Amino acid sequence: MAASSVFKAGLFNHKVAVVTGGGTGIGKAITSELLQLGCSVVISSRKLERLKSAAEELTLKIPSSSPAKVTPIECNIRNEDEVKNLMASTLKLHGRIDFLVNNGGGQFSSPANMMSAKGWKAVIDTNLNGTFLCCREAYNAWMKDHGGVIVNIIADMWKGFPGMAHTGAARAAVDNLTKSLAIEWAHSGVRINSVAPGTIISKTAMENYKEYGPTLFKMSVPFSPAKRLGVPEEISPAVCFLLSPAANYITGATLKVDAGQSLYHSIWEIPEHDAWPEAPEGENTDVLREIMDKTKSKL
Numbered sequence: 001m002a003a004s005s006v007f008k009a010g011l012f013n014h015k016v017a018v019v020t021g022g023g024t025g026i027g028k029a030i031t032s033e034l035l036q037l038g039c040s041v042v043i044s045s046r047k048l049e050r051l052k053s054a055a056e057e058l059t060l061k062i063p064s065s066s067p068a069k070v071t072p073i074e075c076n077i078r079n080e081d082e083v084k085n086l087m088a089s090t091l092k093l094h095g096r097i098d099f100l101v102n103n104g105g106g107q108f109s110s111p112a113n114m115m116s117a118k119g120w121k122a123v124i125d126t127n128l129n130g131t132f133l134c135c136r137e138a139y140n141a142w143m144k145d146h147g148g149v150i151v152n153i154i155a156d157m158w159k160g161f162p163g164m165a166h167t168g169a170a171r172a173a174v175d176n177l178t179k180s181l182a183i184e185w186a187h188s189g190v191r192i193n194s195v196a197p198g199t200i201i202s203k204t205a206m207e208n209y210k211e212y213g214p215t216l217f218k219m220s221v222p223f224s225p226a227k228r229l230g231v232p233e234e235i236s237p238a239v240c241f242l243l244s245p246a247a248n249y250i251t252g253a254t255l256k257v258d259a260g261q262s263l264y265h266s267i268w269e270i271p272e273h274d275a276w277p278e279a280p281e282g283e284n285t286d287v288l289r290e291i292m293d294k295t296k297s298k299l
C-alpha cells in the first residue's frame with residue numbers, strides 16, 4: 001500500500017522534477033509522493049528496464065485528479081554527456097525543470113587500506129561528481145533564468161564510519177557543495193538543501209549489502225534513540241517540504257531525517273522506551289518489521 005501524502009492535493013500541480021535514482025528505494029518513494037501532489041517526474045538511472053517497470057507501477061498510482069506524468073530516462077550521472085541529455089530531454093518533454101532531487105548514488109563496503117584507486121574514484125565520481133554535474137546542468141539549462149529547488153540526498157557523515165571512508169568523504173563534500181551553491185545561486189531564485197537519511201530499509205540496499213547488511217542493521221538499531229530503522233516513505237515528506245513554498249526561507253541547510261540516529265554517542269545510554277510509533281505503511285514496511293524482529297531477538 002502506498003503511504004498517502006500529508007501535503008495538500010495539487011501542491012505541485014504542473015511542476016516538473018528530475019529525480020536521479022528515481023526507480024528504486026528512497027528515490028521511488030519521493031517520486032511517488034511528488035506524483036500524488038501533481039508534479040510530473042523524470043526518473044533516471046543506469047538501468048532503463050528497471051526504470052520502465054517502476055514508471056509503469058507508479059503511473060497506476062497517480063490519482064485521476066493529478067495532471068502528473070512519470071517518464072523514465074536512462075542516465076549515468078558519472079557521464080557528463082548523459083547528464084546534459086537528461087536535462088535537455090526533460091526540457092523538451094515538459095518545457096521546465098522546477099525541482100532536482102540528487103538521490104542516485106551508493107557505495108560498497110571496504111576497509112580503506114584494501115580499497116583500489118578505481119573503487120575510490122567510482123564512489124567519488126558517483127556521489128560527488130554526479131551530483132555536481134546534475135546541479136550544474138539543471139542550473140545552466142533552466143534554473144539560472146527561472147529559479148528552482150534542489151535537494152541533495154547525502155548520509156550521516158558527521159561521524160567516522162568504518163568501511164565507508166569513500167562515501168563519507170563524498171557526502172561531506174556534497175554537503176559543502178550545497179552550501180556554496182546556495183550562496184552562488186540565490187540571486188537566480190534557486191534554493192538548495194541536503195537531506196541526510198538514517199539507516200533506511202530499501203530493497204536494493206538489502207540486495208547490495210547482503211553480507212554487510214546484518215552488521216549495519218545490528219549497529220544501527222541500538223544507535224537509534226527510536227530503536228528502529230526507517231522506510232523510504234519517511235524520507236520523501238522531508239524532501240517534499242524542502243521543495244515546497246513552506247521552505248521558501250531555507251537554503252544551504254542540512255536536514256537530518258534519522259530519528260536521532262546521528263546524535264548518539266556510545267558513552268550515552270538511550271533510555272528504554274516502547275512509545276515510538278511504528279513505521280508507516282510503505283513498500284518496505286514488511287521487510288522492516290521482519291528485520292526488526294530478527295535484530296531484537298539477537299540484541
Ligand SMILES: CCCCCCC/C=C/C(=O)SCCNC(=O)CCNC(=O)[C@H](O)C(C)(C)COP(=O)(O)OP(=O)(O)OC[C@H]1O[C@@H](n2cnc3c(N)ncnc32)[C@H](O)[C@@H]1OP(=O)(O)O
Pocket residue numbers: 105106107108109110116118119120122123126155156157161164167168169171199204205208
Ligand atoms: C558516511 C556513512 C555512510 C553510511 C551509509 C549507510 C547505509 C547506506 C546505505 C545505502 O547507501 S543503500 C544504497 C545502496 N545502493 C548501492 O550502493 C548501489 C549502488 N552502488 C554501486 O553502484 C557501486 O557500489 C558503485 C561503486 C558506486 C558503482 O559500481 P559500478 O559497478 O558502476 O562501478 P565500476 O566502475 O564497475 O567499479 C569500479 C570499481 O569499484 C570497485 N568496486 C565496485 N563494487 C565493489 C565491491 N562490491 N567491493 C569491492 N570493490 C568494489 C572495484 O574496484 C571496481 O573496479 P573493478 O574491480 O571492476 O576493476
Ligand SMILES: NC(=O)C1=CN([C@@H]2O[C@H](COP(=O)(O)OP(=O)(O)OC[C@H]3O[C@@H](n4cnc5c(N)ncnc54)[C@H](OP(=O)(O)O)[C@@H]3O)[C@@H](O)[C@H]2O)C=CC1
Pocket residue numbers: 020021022023024025026027044045046047048050075076077078103104105106107126130153154155156196197198199200201202203204205
Ligand atoms: N538506504 C539507506 O540507509 C541510505 C541511503 N542513502 C542514500 O540514499 C540514496 C538512495 O538510496 P536507496 O534508495 O537506499 O538505495 P538504492 O540502491 O535503491 O538507490 C540508489 C539509486 O541510485 C542509482 N544510481 C547508482 N549509481 C548511479 C549512477 N552512476 N548514475 C545514475 N544513477 C545511479 C541506482 O540506479 P541504477 O543502478 O539503475 O543506476 C538506484 O536507483 C543513495 O544515494 C544512498 O546512498 C543515504 C543514507 C542511508
